[in-house]
Amino acid sequence: MFEAECPLMMTHLGWGKQIYKFSADRAHIENLAGNTMRWNERMYIRDLVGKTGETHTICGWIQFTRKSGKIRFLGIRDGSSIIQGVMVKGETEEAAFELFKDLRQECSVRITGVVQESKQSQYKIELLIKSVEILGKSDQYPITPKEHGIDYLLSNRHLWLRSKKQVALFQIRSRIIQAIRDFLFKHHFIQMDSPILTRSVGEDPAGLFGVDYFDMGTAYLAQTGQLYLEASIAAHANVFCFGPTFRAEKSKTRRHLTEFWMMEAEMAFFDNDDNMDFQEDLIRFVVEEVLNHCEWYLQQLERDPDVLRKILSPFKRYSYSEAIDFLKAKGSNIEWGEDLGAGEETLLTEDSTVPAFVYDYPKQVKAFYMKENEEDPRTVKCSDLLAPEGFGEIIGGSQREDSHDKLLARIKEEQLPVENYEWYLDLRKFGTVIHSGFGLGVERLVGWICGVPHVRETIPFPRLMERLTP
């Protein structure tokens, strides 16, 4: 091996063609043969399954170290999993034993060892360590196994993300997002990204972030892409967008972020019953995907997968009026016509093991674009999907008003600027169709599936009223 012969030269070693200066005592890492290893041929912990008895090298970060008599233990995290490394006299190189004291929490390492079976760990394997190389030091890592306050953790979010539960959360979040997309793609939905910078206002004209837009005055950060999706259904029938959404609300609840991710779907020729059927199928698919692929990570979060398995049964469906009766029977003093708050949503589903739809809300508490209910014109054809166990709303959806004249009347009634909605009204002039859609809040869905009550943990870098960093 060229590297082994010329240990004091600058040479190619390790991943790809990167150049390391390395000293004589590291020349033994010749089995890396890294300079000819393409990016997709590298070994991660997950790839070591079934390789018992083989010697392999991985790179990662030290999660923990532990001594027990003459044996040394390391937890090594490489992004695919965490594996326990074991140092044993006679098996492990003497130099590695000596390096043990320098293996601080979160230093980066390259480790070579023999794959062994193990009862613990995600993949039921561990490494009998042969050699260790420190790549990057770590002194006084700020997040230790002791308890830290939430403000401290949020201020160190860039490091907190490495912690066991945070790793689990974002493995599951990523899977949830891909599952949502896979479901849509399987059913031929077309992604039509809606603009963030916009003039038109979908709902809640208050609570908008404003942006100076060149010489054109103020643009607003969109709260919804729905209106744009409605324009897109005539081209593609079933469409979605998936992007960040902004609310400048002065709210400090466990369910509010100023910036969060939302998937919105819009479907031609769907009424609101179809809409609910579709949402139910989507949520069930997502939960199945998480159960199939993320059970280990659910365990890390101490989330019982059996609780999630229950939601594979049919979801409950209450009309708003039924919900009001139910709430009154439970002691709430809500009156017909009032919106459901977080408290009422919790009351409705705290004893439920499946999600529940509440449909046909009173017109006055919902947005102008929702279709009036012919059977009861006090109400509109809409539905909110509430997660079980009191987690609250995860989806809001509705059938849209497809009559030009009724929509125009509603815009005027709400005193919205008609000129901003001319193009939206056009959609009812040129081949209007029955259609419905909804918005799904990713962080709330992740929160419920993972059993994490506060959404500030379910997005990588949360933005709150008083938090813009890191």
Next chain:
Amino acid sequence: MFEAECPLMMTHLGWGKQIYKFSADRAHIENLAGNTMRWNERMYIRDLVGKTGETHTICGWIQFTRKSGKIRFLGIRDGSSIIQGVMVKGETEEAAFELFKDLRQECSVRITGVVQESKQSQYKIELLIKSVEILGKSDQYPITPKEHGIDYLLSNRHLWLRSKKQVALFQIRSRIIQAIRDFLFKHHFIQMDSPILTRSVGEDPAGLFGVDYFDMGTAYLAQTGQLYLEASIAAHANVFCFGPTFRAEKSKTRRHLTEFWMMEAEMAFFDNDDNMDFQEDLIRFVVEEVLNHCEWYLQQLERDPDVLRKILSPFKRYSYSEAIDFLKAKGSNIEWGEDLGAGEETLLTEDSTVPAFVYDYPKQVKAFYMKENEEDPRTVKCSDLLAPEGFGEIIGGSQREDSHDKLLARIKEEQLPVENYEWYLDLRKFGTVIHSGFGLGVERLVGWICGVPHVRETIPFPRLMERLTP
């Protein structure tokens, strides 16, 4: 059938449980049986393949009508495809013939007919029409088959999206996005959404949109999520984000939008050669997916699939210095040390059938976070990927500076506010590793693959210096 027996009542018919009032002469549409048809059991044009001789009903929009002697032709678009409907005396109901004159461009219809083979069309089928029902009228649709100016079309973007080429563009765009994600997901990348509202500045401190953020002063719309991805690699090794990106540049070129979509990836233990290998594999996968699934839509855009097939060969790789020599030989008066502009990029690739990387640019034209090249410290380890045929840059990437002290020195050299980068510097304190990443501009990639030179067409609702609507 309940519907056929009670034609004058309000009853359930059509998609899902929606309610239509329908008149006696429409009672024949009994084969719809829509009220028991779940959303995922419905028939789209794509589902009619292999059903020759069967009678089916589809809903959609009239794209064109045409008379030829006693025969009438309709083009019906349903979001899955366009199918030709044929009306023939004796076969088609008399009422449908009478309705023909009212079938204006873009009215919405429900059509029942017998599936027949056809030479034309995406799926080689047509419909022998039995009956037609108009669902939503369309009078004086603003976009006719005649030529319109670009400003007019952009002002009617909500309708323009229905046009044949626009439909093709967004079918391909959606496929490209899913292909990118599928590739990443196949290789175990984790999605880590980066914040849009941010204090830290990745590059180009000018050209930022500002937002009033509660009592905290100005937040900025992020131009990159890279710094946040770098924080995430220690948790997940290989990560990506995929969201809108904002540039308040006063540019009016064919390659600029103020809001565009970018996929950014970041990989631990990748040097810049790995980075280029990875990008090449990614782009090749995406183009293969488009060739496998979107050949019909490429044809609609008059884009020759064989041109794209050529890029399945290895990409070219020039060092910046080689590129300068090449440009000078072609007559450019660019000097070593200057950035490549759009003109130079075009010159480099206008005769090329494969994309080309230009790597190792001079430090002074690139961002502070790029890793200095040990072999030539005037340059940094970075690369731009230029699309062939002169389309210009589609990816910008680099290996990141992994030394704390060198990074700090660069931040100071560029006179950036160190306090905003404290957390970013932390990443070099606690287990720093060699790492690289890149950003891929979706609209430019779509533009090149589709052969559409101006990015304003490759995003559903473009935002330009002088355009915020619709």
